[in-house]
Amino acid sequence: MPLLRVEGFVLKAQPLGDADKIVTFLTREEGKIRGVAKAARRSRRRFGSSLEPWSRVALTLFEKEAADLARVDACDLLESAYRLHENLETGCLLAYLAEVADLFAREKQAEPHYYRLLGSLLAALRGGLTRSVVLRYFEVWTLRLHGLLPDLDLCGSCGASLIRGTVVLEVSSGEVFCPRCRGGAGVSRVTLREAGRGALAEILCRPPTELGGGRIAASALAEVGRLTSAALTAFAETEFRSARFLVSAEGAVS
Ligand SMILES: [Zn+2]
CATH class of the missing domain: 2.40.50.140 (Nucleic acid-binding proteins)
Structure with a gap:
């Protein structure tokens, strides 16, 4: 035993x-x-x-x-985490983080990178990092660490290089297209423009503590949020119960 x-x-x-x-x-x-x-x-x-x-x-x-x-x-x-919960909006954010992490974490399987990510985001919140940055950072890296963040480099239809400019993501399949091809008809798509791609790149290459002080514009962060929310919801096949309370968290900081 x-x-x-x-x-x-x-x-x-x-x-x-x-x-x-x-x-x-x-x-x-x-x-x-x-x-x-x-x-x-x-x-x-x-x-x-x-x-x-x-x-x-x-x-x-x-x-x-x-x-x-x-x-x-x-x-x-x-x-x-008592002090963090004293703030209502931060409490709502923590509830969402817990619901998503519960879905993605695997039973009896260590994920040291994911564990460290969560620890560093709690530390960043304690240090006063903007909630909307913490939220998107968490979502982007949850997708990335579970293999659900697609490469945005090539159009899946015509093969055009997409290193710069707008990309269109087909959320249900994870396919990426240039604006001309745009993928098939009648399916869920999210557009990421240059600013949103820049924000995504910053999140992928910097620790959260370097992203404070308005380094990422709220509009670019919101664009990333449309992509991450759609991708997470597609994976979960349902809305996250705690997500609806996040509106106030985001509204307070944008
Ligand atoms: Zn194309």
Whole structure:
């Protein structure tokens, strides 16, 4: 019966009966793990505030063979996200980040780059980076790290080089076209113009902390957002529940 000691973020905690909680963790060493925190609902003494979303915790888990859920033996708070949640818009953004990360993270499969991305975005939020930059950075890299961000270099129809200028992305298939070809009829397309492509390139080649101070124009960021939202929704095959609360987060910063 193996004991597992790992570090992770709390993505969500749901009630289980009167006393317990089911907690979803994104761990550095083992990817996504779900566990039962016994008596976490009845008493806060054992787990304190460590089970709040985006707490970074040191975990001791007990895994039973063939069981779906681990048992959370200890969950010690390393870094709280409490101060971030004090701001309503930031709280909405964190809820969205958790919902998307929960969908993309793989169970029992470490993704060190994704784990580091989330840690660096939380640090950037604490450092005051604009929420809309954090949001798009997260979306772009979630797509990139899961192989869902297409190369924008060549038109998939005529083969024209698309290193500069406008590209048209066919979201459902991930195909890229020049404005003349535009892809097939009756399908979902997103256009990315020069400014949007520039913003995407900045996000792909710089750490988030270098993107503050209005380095990326709000309109360019919004263009990237149309692409990422469409691509994420196409992958999830549904709208993210928490996405509708993001409007206020974006509105407050653009
Ligand atoms: Zn073309």
